[in-house]
Amino acid sequence: MTDFPQGFLWGSATAAHQVEGGNVNNDWWDWEHDPASGCVEPSGDAIDQRNRYAEDFALLASLGQNAHRISLEWSRIEPTEGKFSKAELAHYRRVITSLHDNGLTPFVTLQHFTLPRWFAQRGGWLGDGAVETFARYATRVAEELGDLMPWVGTINEPQILALCCYMSGSFPPGHKSNEEGIQATQVFLEANRAAYSAFKTVRPEAQVGPCLQMPPVHPSDPANEDDVNLTKFFHWLVSDAYLDDLRKGGGADFVGLQYYTKAAISAASASPLAPADPTKVETTLMGWAVTPEGFGEALRNAATAGLPVVVTENGIATSDDEQRMRYLRSHLAELAGAIDAGVDVRGYFHWSAFDNFEWAHGYRPTFGLIAVDREDDFRRTPHPSAYAYGEVCRTNDISALDRPVTGAR
Ligand code: BGC
Numbered sequence: 001m002t003d004f005p006q007g008f009l010w011g012s013a014t015a016a017h018q019v020e021g022g023n024v025n026n027d028w029w030d031w032e033h034d035p036a037s038g039c040v041e042p043s044g045d046a047i048d049q050r051n052r053y054a055e056d057f058a059l060l061a062s063l064g065q066n067a068h069r070i071s072l073e074w075s076r077i078e079p080t081e082g083k084f085s086k087a088e089l090a091h092y093r094r095v096i097t098s099l100h101d102n103g104l105t106p107f108v109t110l111q112h113f114t115l116p117r118w119f120a121q122r123g124g125w126l127g128d129g130a131v132e133t134f135a136r137y138a139t140r141v142a143e144e145l146g147d148l149m150p151w152v153g154t155i156n157e158p159q160i161l162a163l164c165c166y167m168s169g170s171f172p173p174g175h176k177s178n179e180e181g182i183q184a185t186q187v188f189l190e191a192n193r194a195a196y197s198a199f200k201t202v203r204p205e206a207q208v209g210p211c212l213q214m215p216p217v218h219p220s221d222p223a224n225e226d227d228v229n230l231t232k233f234f235h236w237l238v239s240d241a242y243l244d245d246l247r248k249g250g251g252a253d254f255v256g257l258q259y260y261t262k263a264a265i266s267a268a269s270a271s272p273l274a275p276a277d278p279t280k281v282e283t284t285l286m287g288w289a290v291t292p293e294g295f296g297e298a299l300r301n302a303a304t305a306g307l308p309v310v311v312t313e314n315g316i317a318t319s320d321d322e323q324r325m326r327y328l329r330s331h332l333a334e335l336a337g338a339i340d341a342g343v344d345v346r347g348y349f350h351w352s353a354f355d356n357f358e359w360a361h362g363y364r365p366t367f368g369l370i371a372v373d374r375e376d377d378f379r380r381t382p383h384p385s386a387y388a389y390g391e392v393c394r395t396n397d398i399s400a401l402d403r404p405v406t407g408a409r
Pocket of ligand 1: 157258313351
């Protein structure tokens with residue numbers, strides 16, 4: 001049996017725009033309401049966690065989790081450029097205090113996909129002064145809330161931002177330019193370092209790092225030169241650009257790793273993260289292949305940065321909770337295997353705690369351990385997998401997933 005380290009963080013994750021509701025002052029709100037964006041529906045009230053966080057955190061704690069990952073909504077904290085909202089900072093103080101009160105160690109991400117409207121209008125990450133502006137926000141958060149934040153994520157999935165905001169055009173501002181994706185990658189490296197230094201200057205005791213989705217990528221056809229070359233490019237974009245930078249030191253105390261699926265890269269495919277032939281592999285509601293072995297590979301790859309690893313996201317969109325149980329079993333087995341092989345992993349946050357707003361896909365892909373009925377007063381109902389996972393959290397033993405689920409307690 002794997003010995004998970006003492007104090008291992010066992011929890012689940014969300015992000016502000018996906019759960020809070022009413023985040024009307026950011027670039028995503030505009031994108032969701034733009035008929036040309038391809039978004040299936042707007043976020044609206046999300047799952048109203050803005051008003052329900054205390055009950056939600058009590059529920060997660062009652063299920064056995066000991067940690068929880070949330071993000072701060074930058075557009076609420078700095079609604080106009082350089083003007084910080086005392087009321088919103090006080091709100092997030094109450095939110096993070098509530099995590100502590102429920103015995104959940106907070107992991108707080110500074111920026112998870114959304115940008116304040118004013119920042120987006122100045123050119124977003126590619127605009128002048130983007131890095132300094134983000135660092136100023138990080139400083140303010142550290143000053144006002146940092147005493148409550150033992151674990152801090154700087155930027156969530158800069159790789160996905162480079163890809164979706166600037167290269168495929170599926171996230172705002174909807175650009176389709178490889179050059180911009182490469183330029184943005186350089187900005188993200190600098191922004192991570194700047195936010196890290198800003199936070200650590202105020203709160204040297206905090207553990208700060210980026211949250212990186214680094215899927216293993218392989219050529220769909222190893223004999224096809226185009227596939228091989230594109231794979232090298234994607235490997236740099238999602239993995240080496242960041243790991244090389246972290247190896248130089250200074251931008252992180254840990255690597256936040258997020259894993260969903262590995263990718264077979266085909267130069268002929270419009271969507272490199274989709275399985276090459278969906279009829280031959282198990283897929284999720286996102287159309288992604290279920291590939292647990294890629295998780296072990298991603299963990300070992302992340303460890304080459306020479307830093308501890310925290311799994312800041314891993315999960316499945318499914319309407320079949322049995323499938324979620326299988327996914328948990330196979331992926332936690334990979335996690336245990338990596339720890340047994342010497343990878344220094346400090347925590348695991350399942351994505352997601354609750355069904356929530358899945359960006360351009362709206363509310364159809366259900367990632368939650370806890371279902372949310374938005375038509376019935378946002379009613380929360382934990383799935384059997386939430387109880388089973390809670391037993392893992394309580395016992396530090398993944399074989400709890402093999403025992404019959406006892407249900408609500
Ligand atoms: C993001 C989450 C998202 C999840 C599932 C990650 O890319 O950080 O916000 O909901 O994957 O798509």
